[in-house]
Amino acid sequence: MxxxxxxxxxxxTATGLTQFYLEAGPPDAPVLxxxxxxxxxAFSWRKVMPPLARLGFRVVAPDQRGYGQTTxxxxxxxxxVESYRLVRLAGDAVAFLAAIGARDATAVIGHDFGxxxxxxxxxxxxxxxxxxxxxxxxxxxxxxLPLGATRADASASARESDRESDRDVHADLATxxxxxxxxxxxxxxxxxxxxxxxxxxxxxxxLRAYYHVKSADWxxxxxxxxxxxSAEALARLPTYYVMDLADTMPEAVAPHAPSPDxxxxxxxxxxxxxxxxxERFQARGFQAPLNWYRCQTEGRNAADxxxxxxxxxxxxxxxxxxxxxxxxxxxxxxxxxxxxxxxTDYRGTTLVPGAGHWVQQERPDEVVAALTAxxxxxx
Numbered sequence: 541m542x543x544x545x546x547x548x549x550x551x552x553t554a555t556g557l558t559q560f561y562l563e564a565g566p567p568d569a570p571v572l573x574x575x576x577x578x579x580x581x582a583f584s585w586r587k588v589m590p591p592l593a594r595l596g597f598r599v600v601a602p603d604q605r606g607y608g609q610t611t612x613x614x615x616x617x618x619x620x621v622e623s624y625r626l627v628r629l630a631g632d633a634v635a636f637l638a639a640i641g642a643r644d645a646t647a648v649i650g651h652d653f654g655x656x657x658x659x660x661x662x663x664x665x666x667x668x669x670x671x672x673x674x675x676x677x678x679x680x681x682x683x684x685l686p687l688g689a690t691r692a693d694a695s696a697s698a699r700e701s702d703r704e705s706d707r708d709v710h711a712d713l714a715t716x717x718x719x720x721x722x723x724x725x726x727x728x729x730x731x732x733x734x735x736x737x738x739x740x741x742x743x744x745x746x747l748r749a750y751y752h753v754k755s756a757d758w759x760x761x762x763x764x765x766x767x768x769x770s771a772e773a774l775a776r777l778p779t780y781y782v783m784d785l786a787d788t789m790p791e792a793v794a795p796h797a798p799s800p801d802x803x804x805x806x807x808x809x810x811x812x813x814x815x816x817x818x819e820r821f822q823a824r825g826f827q828a829p830l831n832w833y834r835c836q837t838e839g840r841n842a843a844d845x846x847x848x849x850x851x852x853x854x855x856x857x858x859x860x861x862x863x864x865x866x867x868x869x870x871x872x873x874x875x876x877x878x879x880x881x882x883x884t885d886y887r888g889t890t891l892v893p894g895a896g897h898w899v900q901q902e903r904p905d906e907v908v909a910a911l912t913a914x915x916x917x918x919x
Contacts, residue, residue, distance in 0.1 A: 545590040550609075553635040555628070560609035561602035561636070562586070565593030571645040572915075573633060573669070574601040577652020577677070578829050579747065581608045583816050584651070587904035588911070595912060600640060604654070605632055606828030608820045615828050617730050624831040627844045630661040634668055647671040647915065651900060652867070653832055655679055656841075662855050663848055671856040671918055672883075673911065676867050676897055678859060680877035684850025712771035719785035720775055723792075726783055728837045733827035739790035741797075744818045746790045749797035751809055753780050755896035756864040758796060763865060766872040773872065781870055808902045857883035858914045860907060862895030887917055 546564045553559055562582045572592055574585045582601040589599045603610040606624060614620035622628070637645060648669040650658025655677035662672035663681075713720040726732055739746045752758055766773045774782050783792045798806065835841050859878065861868045868875050868891075879889060890910040895903040 551639040553639045555632050555635040557610055557612040559602045559636055561600055563600050564589040565598045569598040571642045572597045572599045573645040573648045575650040575654035575657050577654045588900050588908050591908045602636055621831050621834055625835045626660040626841045629657045630664050633661045644668045649673040651675040652677055662853055666854045673858050676861045676865055678875040678878040680874055681852045681882050682845040682848050709771055714785055720782045721785050723781050723783055724833050724837050727830045727833040733830050735788040736826050749793040752798040753793045753796045755898055756894050761864040761896055763869050765869050769872050853883040856885045856887055858887045859889045860910050862899040863891040863893050864896040867897050
């Protein structure tokens, strides 16, 4: 399944992982570090790695903590959830570079939940990660605490950073005429991992529907900015983001599963390629990846990021996403905040036509072109 120009390897890191990774390009070239999201793998970067390597880079993409063929992490809902905090995931990235013999990376590039990991890594260690590209999930800088802030003020700031407010938006969602719930809080429940692993239709059919409904192939993906973080505004999001209250995620996406003709037309994700994801998640499950979301929804990440309150990225920064991706708008105001005040050197936003959430798989040529322009600008 991996093209000839991509190699696979494993390395033991200082953070206790035995990390599986894919690599393309000369081993002594400047490094590009690619960080996947959910439900993804290093494999998700397969289409962009060879052309980026041909630009003269050593392109490396690990299975992150909790995913795929990487080992050394603690599983389970009642396991070591703390190890999935952003600060720990950023530490994994630093340790991974050291383990493969690299002092730094020309850029760290993250997709989906890999985007906040890339942001955190560049925010915390700009000496190691010389530039940052976020994809599909805009990440503003941590909010500054006001002068004279009290503990209560800090708690409010943490709630806001975790997309909570004093008004209980989740209770409001549940009492809408069509009761709803936010997918990240569903992912944080005890039953979500098993419900996603063993749906009645099978894991292959569930993942096929999940990838389809978040791609540009699903015609109902016509994103637009939301005015505010309120139940009424959030209810405009598709049900794979703001779910019907009683649904599991497989139940949320099943009504929109692609037809056989749509599956055949989805050349960006063939059944053989999808089978790689099915095999890996069947073997390792979803709980460890979902623990990433628990660190977000339960405030662990906000508490850690308070150390960098008010700090902007100090490295060249860019953002890439599919034009048909609701993910760029699911947090009202996040994209604008990232563009205007997220970096001291913001070099632009690229929205790729004909791509949804899986932009580097749906439209790899356009993503490579955007990354090439950004990397050339660094020189």
